[in-house]
Amino acid sequence: MVVGVWIHWGLSGGLVLWWKEEWLVNVLESGKNIIDTRCVNNESGELYRIFWVYGDFNDIADEFEKEGGRNKERYKMKCFREMIEVSQLYDISFKGQRFTWFGLRDQAWVKERLDRALVNLDWMEACPNTQGFNLPAIGSDHSPMVVFSDFRDKKVKKKFKFEAMWLKYDSINEVVSRCWGRECGDRGFPKLSWKLKKCSEMLKEWSRKNVRNGQRRIQELKLKIEELFWFQRARKDWLMFGDKNTRFFSQSCCST
Numbered sequence: 001m002v003v004g005v006w007i008h009w010g011l012s013g014g015l016v017l018w019w020k021e022e023w024l025v026n027v028l029e030s031g032k033n034i035i036d037t038r039c040v041n042n043e044s045g046e047l048y049r050i051f052w053v054y055g056d057f058n059d060i061a062d063e064f065e066k067e068g069g070r071n072k073e074r075y076k077m078k079c080f081r082e083m084i085e086v087s088q089l090y091d092i093s094f095k096g097q098r099f100t101w102f103g104l105r106d107q108a109w110v111k112e113r114l115d116r117a118l119v120n121l122d123w124m125e126a127c128p129n130t131q132g133f134n135l136p137a138i139g140s141d142h143s144p145m146v147v148f149s150d151f152r153d154k155k156v157k158k159k160f161k162f163e164a165m166w167l168k169y170d171s172i173n174e175v176v177s178r179c180w181g182r183e184c185g186d187r188g189f190p191k192l193s194w195k196l197k198k199c200s201e202m203l204k205e206w207s208r209k210n211v212r213n214g215q216r217r218i219q220e221l222k223l224k225i226e227e228l229f230w231f232q233r234a235r236k237d238w239l240m241f242g243d244k245n246t247r248f249f250s251q252s253c254c255s256t
Contacts, residue, residue: 015030015034015035017035017037019039021042022041022042022043023039023040023041023042024039024040024041024042025037025038025039025040026038026039026040034053035052036051037049037050038050039126041126046126048122048123048125048126049120049122050119050120050122050123050126051089051119051120051122051123052117052118052119052120052123053089053117053118053119054116054117054118054145054147055115056101056114056115056142057080057114057115057116058114059076059077059080059114060072060077060080060112060113060114061077061080061081061084061091062077062081062194063077064198065099065112065113066099066110066111066112066113067099067110067111067112068105068108068109068110068111069105069106069108069109069110070105070106084118087118088120088121089118089119089120090118090119090120090121090123090124091116091117091118092116092117092118092119092130092131092132092147093131093132094116094117094131094132094133094134094145095131095132095133095134096133096134096135096136096143097134097135097136097137097143098111098113098134099111099112099113099143100112100113100114100115100116100134100137100142100143100145101113101114101115101141101142101143102137102141103141114142115134115142115143115145117132117145117147127149127150129148129149129150130147130148130149130150131147131148132145132146132147132148133145133146133147133148160200160203160204162203163207163211165211166203166207166211169210169211171206171210172203172206175202175203175206176199176203178202179195179198179199179202180195180199182195182198
């Protein structure tokens with residue numbers, strides 16, 4: 001069973017909050033832009049003061065959240081990040097559309113991530129599998145967002161691993177230098193974390209375009225070695241006229 005509360009405002013818009021029956025939810029405050037609740041899990045008895053801020057913030061937190069148009073003033077992005085940090089909120093990870101808004105500014109197309117969902121620590125502890133999705137924009141310049149509080153992804157994301165063979169390519173130095181030199185704002189330790197994340201993404205993309213699949217390459221070399229092995233042992237007639245199929249070579253040589 002699912003129950004909920006809907007806060008209607010005017011002729012359109014509003015907020016709606018749904019929860020499953022195993023939760024006891026007490027709405028402390030509600031309005032056009034906020035639903036503040038105290039939640040108790042009936043099964044475990046744990047108490048949570050869940051706080052969730054969701055929607056169009058009309059601002060971005062970093063340079064990579066914008067494409068096109070004028071550069072965003074760094075002090076504005078810094079103020080936005082500080083607001084999130086001071087409020088002790090966490091940015092929910094999203095899949096799908098990279099940008100949530102698009103439009104014309106000074107005769108140039110601009111894309112930005114203006115919409116996001118921020119939650120407090122109690123939310124993260126109560127719903128550790130929270131996952132958001134940015135859907136395609138239809139009939140609006142903003143992308144609709146959907147957040148699942150208990151999302152289970154069947155696909156296991158592969159962990160990034162640095163391959164030693166990459167060091168044989170001179171171009172890898174350029175990839176790392178370009179990534180490490182990118183500006184991401186003054187964020188202390190998160191700055192290092194951001195650069196490591198972006199560096200791994202760029203290296204994976206570089207490897208996909210420039211380095212052949214390691215396992216496939218190993219298999220190809222094994223087949224060539226095997227063919228050469230049987231090639232040396234085959235009779236002269238078969239070398240000149242026989243089928244150059246490895247299995248055929250193997251059978252013909254073993255029968256002699």
